[in-house]
Amino acid sequence: xxxxxxxxxxxxRACAHCKTERAKIKRAKTDExxxxxxxxxIFETEVHETILANKLFHRGQRVAIGASGGKDSTVLAAVxxxxxxxYDYGVEFVLLSxxxxxxxxxxxxxxxxxxxxxxxxxxxxxxGYNELYGxxxxxxxxxxxxxxxxxxxxxxxxQALDRGSGMLGVSHVVTGHNADDMAETxxxxxxxxxLPRLHRCTCIVTESSSSPVSRSKPLKYAYEKEIVLxxxxxxxxxxxxxxxxxxxxxxxxxxxxxxxxxxVRPSAILDxxxxxxxxxxxxxxxxxxxxxxxxxxxxxxxxKEEEQTGCGKGLSQGGEMSQFEKQLQENEKAQDRxxxxxxxxxxxxxKEKKKTPTPTKATKVTKKQQLGQCRKCxxxxxxxxxxxxxxxxxxxxxxxxxxxxLDEEDEDASSSVRKKMEAIDMSGVEx
Amino acid sequence: MSxxxxxxxPRQTTIAKSKKMSTTTEQPTAPPLCRRCKExxxxxxxxxxxxxxxxCYEYFIRSKCVKRMESYKIRADDQNQIPTFLxxxxxxxxxxxxxxxxxxxxxxxxxxxxxxxYRLKILNVDESVLDPSLPxxxxxxxxxxxxxxxxxxxxxxLEDIYSFTECADxxxxxxxxxxxxxxxxxxxxxxxxxxxxxxxxxxxxLRTRLIVAIAQREGCSGILxxxxxxxxxxxxxxxxxxxxxxxxxxxxxxxxxPYGLKFLHxxxxxxKKELVTFVTEITEPPLVPLCIAYSLTPKHSAAAATSGxxxxxxxxxxxxxxxxxxxxxxxxxxxVRMGDRLKPSNPEADPCTTCGLPADENSxxxxxxxxxxxxxxxxxxxxxxxRATHGAAPHSWPVM
Ligand SMILES: [Zn+2]
Ligand SMILES: [Zn+2]
Ligand SMILES: [Zn+2]
Ligand SMILES: [Zn+2]
Numbered sequence: 001x002x003x004x005x006x007x008x009x010x011x012x013r014a015c016a017h018c019k020t021e022r023a024k025i026k027r028a029k030t031d032e033x034x035x036x037x038x039x040x041x042i043f044e045t046e047v048h049e050t051i052l053a054n055k056l057f058h059r060g061q062r063v064a065i066g067a068s069g070g071k072d073s074t075v076l077a078a079v080x081x082x083x084x085x086x087y088d089y090g091v092e093f094v095l096l097s098x099x100x101x102x103x104x105x106x107x108x109x110x111x112x113x114x115x116x117x118x119x120x121x122x123x124x125x126x127x128g129y130n131e132l133y134g135x136x137x138x139x140x141x142x143x144x145x146x147x148x149x150x151x152x153x154x155x156x157x158x159q160a161l162d163r164g165s166g167m168l169g170v171s172h173v174v175t176g177h178n179a180d181d182m183a184e185t186x187x188x189x190x191x192x193x194x195l196p197r198l199h200r201c202t203c204i205v206t207e208s209s210s211s212p213v214s215r216s217k218p219l220k221y222a223y224e225k226e227i228v229l230x231x232x233x234x235x236x237x238x239x240x241x242x243x244x245x246x247x248x249x250x251x252x253x254x255x256x257x258x259x260x261x262x263x264v265r266p267s268a269i270l271d272x273x274x275x276x277x278x279x280x281x282x283x284x285x286x287x288x289x290x291x292x293x294x295x296x297x298x299x300x301x302x303x304k305e306e307e308q309t310g311c312g313k314g315l316s317q318g319g320e321m322s323q324f325e326k327q328l329q330e331n332e333k334a335q336d337r338x339x340x341x342x343x344x345x346x347x348x349x350x351k352e353k354k355k356t357p358t359p360t361k362a363t364k365v366t367k368k369q370q371l372g373q374c375r376k377c378x379x380x381x382x383x384x385x386x387x388x389x390x391x392x393x394x395x396x397x398x399x400x401x402x403x404x405x406l407d408e409e410d411e412d413a414s415s416s417v418r419k420k421m422e423a424i425d426m427s428g429v430e431x
Numbered sequence: 432m433s434x435x436x437x438x439x440x441p442r443q444t445t446i447a448k449s450k451k452m453s454t455t456t457e458q459p460t461a462p463p464l465c466r467r468c469k470e471x472x473x474x475x476x477x478x479x480x481x482x483x484x485x486x487c488y489e490y491f492i493r494s495k496c497v498k499r500m501e502s503y504k505i506r507a508d509d510q511n512q513i514p515t516f517l518x519x520x521x522x523x524x525x526x527x528x529x530x531x532x533x534x535x536x537x538x539x540x541x542x543x544x545x546x547x548x549y550r551l552k553i554l555n556v557d558e559s560v561l562d563p564s565l566p567x568x569x570x571x572x573x574x575x576x577x578x579x580x581x582x583x584x585x586x587x588x589l590e591d592i593y594s595f596t597e598c599a600d601x602x603x604x605x606x607x608x609x610x611x612x613x614x615x616x617x618x619x620x621x622x623x624x625x626x627x628x629x630x631x632x633x634x635x636x637l638r639t640r641l642i643v644a645i646a647q648r649e650g651c652s653g654i655l656x657x658x659x660x661x662x663x664x665x666x667x668x669x670x671x672x673x674x675x676x677x678x679x680x681x682x683x684x685x686x687x688x689p690y691g692l693k694f695l696h697x698x699x700x701x702x703k704k705e706l707v708t709f710v711t712e713i714t715e716p717p718l719v720p721l722c723i724a725y726s727l728t729p730k731h732s733a734a735a736a737t738s739g740x741x742x743x744x745x746x747x748x749x750x751x752x753x754x755x756x757x758x759x760x761x762x763x764x765x766x767v768r769m770g771d772r773l774k775p776s777n778p779e780a781d782p783c784t785t786c787g788l789p790a791d792e793n794s795x796x797x798x799x800x801x802x803x804x805x806x807x808x809x810x811x812x813x814x815x816x817x818r819a820t821h822g823a824a825p826h827s828w829p830v831m
Binding site (some may be wrong): 008030191193271272274275279281282288321324328329332 | 432439478580625626628667668670672674675676677679680742743744747751758760761762764766768769770772773774775776777793794797815817821822
């Protein structure tokens with residue numbers, strides 16, 4: 001006892017919270033120096049405060065934790081179990097995992113999820129792309145190449161989470177997105193000039209008219225570094241390999257920028273989240289698109305969704321940024337000549353810049369669409385076929401090109417740029 | 432990673448290699464004709480267009496600035512009084528170029544209509560208190576010799592802000608010690624701040640507030656800032672990264688600022704790299720000797736930028752956009768356009784006691800409300816100012 005708290009402990013070295021133990025870590029948010037037990041408590045308390053402030057759960061509710069086996073969702077499950085017991089939330093937490101079918105990545109991480117389910121005594125449901133769609137991501141990649149596969153994965157994942165939630169009988173899924181993810185998304189949307197997404201990317205709860213399931217991010221204010229620290233000190237069992245397929249280039253650029261900013265000023269991540277929350281209120285109403293949960297919704301059938309593309313981990317390619325740049329330049333030229341823009345602009349910004357109030361055809365059509373059901377699979381869709389079925393159709397026909405035209409609201413970070421460049425080159429079919 | 436911080440081609444020259452431009456002619460060495468006048472040799476690449484001659488390049492830059500100035504509809508008031516604008520000059524390439532362009536616009540107006548539509552005052556704020564290696568205010572004389580008719584020249588120092596401070600109505604903000612010189616007070620204030628980024632951030636706020644105070648004293652109705660597209664994009668990200676996202680409309684838009692003056696950015700349609708070419712190769716004689724704050728080599732190596740050592744958030748983002756501009760200029764422009772569309776969410780809010788801007792409403796401490804804030808209350812601070820001064824040694828802040 002006395003060895004850890006010598007009576008002569010230099011106050012500068014003492015934990016700022018308990019003032020008795022020796023401080024072991026320094027927090028980026030506040031510069032406070034804390035001992036490990038105090039850090040664990042404060043970390044949990046902050047998640048609790050976030051849950052309370054946003055009224056994320058209610059007693060008797062059944063809530064799914066989107067579990068990947070990675071550090072974020074593992075820590076989320078552990079903290080929620082702890083808080084549920086400590087503060088008697090009366091919530092039943094279950095685990096929901098998506099098996100994308102990526103060898104060496106997902107099969108191993110699913111083993112971790114299965115162990116977590118046992119350790120935490122939570123029900124586990126795994127839904128596989130293979131069983132839902134008849135395709136694993138590995139097969140998709142061998143079919144279409146590495147380009148565009150994160151788009152496919154994002155479309156598939158979103159629907160798989162909804163379907164898995166249906167199987168589990170839950171209408172609320174919590175995901176492990178942390179402060180670093182939030183900051184990265186804010187910067188990415190700034191780089192892409194994407195105001196509708198800037199409006200909603202920091203929402204803690206997102207609901208979409210095209211999904212029966214609401215999603216929330218209780219770790220929104222938690223630093224990735226603290227999540228790792230928490231997992232380490234609580235000796236949590238998690239899988240640390242990241243997805244082998246590449247994210248979108250803008251996300252990659254935003255990510256490396258975030259890392260540099262964090263090195264310069266560790267608080268930068270939270271500062272960007274704060275700015276992102278301010279931006280949400282600053283986007284003019286008419287271009288907000290969908291609203292945060294709790295806000296009055298602008299009902300439109302286009303199915304807003306903030307989902308990230310695929311897993312968003314791994315290395316990036318620069319091709320998409322060049323595509324985006326090229327598209328912007330074409331738009332500028334078109335504006336210079338004052339001719340009607342035929343190509344869909346990469347961001348709403350440009351569309352509304354035009355003097356003529358005639359929106360591009362695509363926008364007009366989407367606004368009028370009613371939310372219906374996919375003719376094939378019955379999933380909510382504003383089109384005759386849902387996006388997953390469109391992709392599947394093309395995959396199954398083995399046509400040389402996939403022409404999924406993603407609309408503005410297709411939020412998997414495929415970026416609106418892709419709208420025009422959706423011709424995914426399948427000439428390089430391996431096998 | 433396609434967009435590293437490494438400036439592979441730092442400040443790459445925009446003179447086209449004549450060999451690459453030879454497709455239209457038989458002789459591989461002859462440059463093509465200027466795209467605009469089709470008379471002179473086109474040797475300066477502009478945007479994505481074929482190269483221009485020197486005269487047409489200048490016309491391009493000038494017209495970007497003039498078009499913006501025209502859009503501000505600067506006119507005499509009902510009593511036929513013409514407005515005065517303040518042009519703060521830092522001896523960098525942007526503000527120096529702006530002075531050059533405005534000076535010749537005014538000269539043109541004097542010739543054509545005998546009277547100008549507005550009056551100009553030129554201000555330099557000497558910031559050597561921050562870093563002795565920064566350019567001294569004495570350089571203003573050299574600038575004045577080059578543009579003697581542009582308007583009145585005003586020399587000032589950052590620590591002059593103390594002569595504008597009024598008695599604070601916030602008790603825990605100490606007033607400056609009567610026994611110390613303003614320079615000593617300013618040095619103490621800046622060294623009390625916890626990090627180089629905080630110092631840079633707060634010095635920027637003090638600079639803006641001093642410029643505004645002088646503009647008001649001089650009866651100016653607005654300020655002409657030198658910011659280029661590149662610099663404005665950099666500000667969008669830098670302010671976001673410092674937790675000051677709420678203040679963006681007043682930082683990058685051409686608008687009336689909460690300080691009561693118009694903030695205008697006539698060079699907002701020009702890229703920084705274009706001004707580098709402009710000051711070094713286009714203007715006659717070159718403007719670059721006047722731009723003593725401009726350095727051809729980046730302040731920090733790519734390695735320093737990546738390691739984050741000894742660099743500030745502002746410097747990091749400046750380098751990021753200087754590089755991005757070379758490869759993705761339209762993306763940079765798009766960032767500014769997007770930022771320009773953001774509207775203040777609560778312009779009526781009480782101003783932050785430090786930066787003077789309507790503070791973001793739901794600032795809930797340094798942990799964003801996820802925990803009781805430990806920070807001591809020091810007047811009403813916006814999140815950005817709270818962050819910049821968090822952990823600072825006790826210091827006195829000039830209250831305006
Ligand atoms: Zn402690
Ligand atoms: Zn379907
Ligand atoms: Zn010419
Ligand atoms: Zn402030």
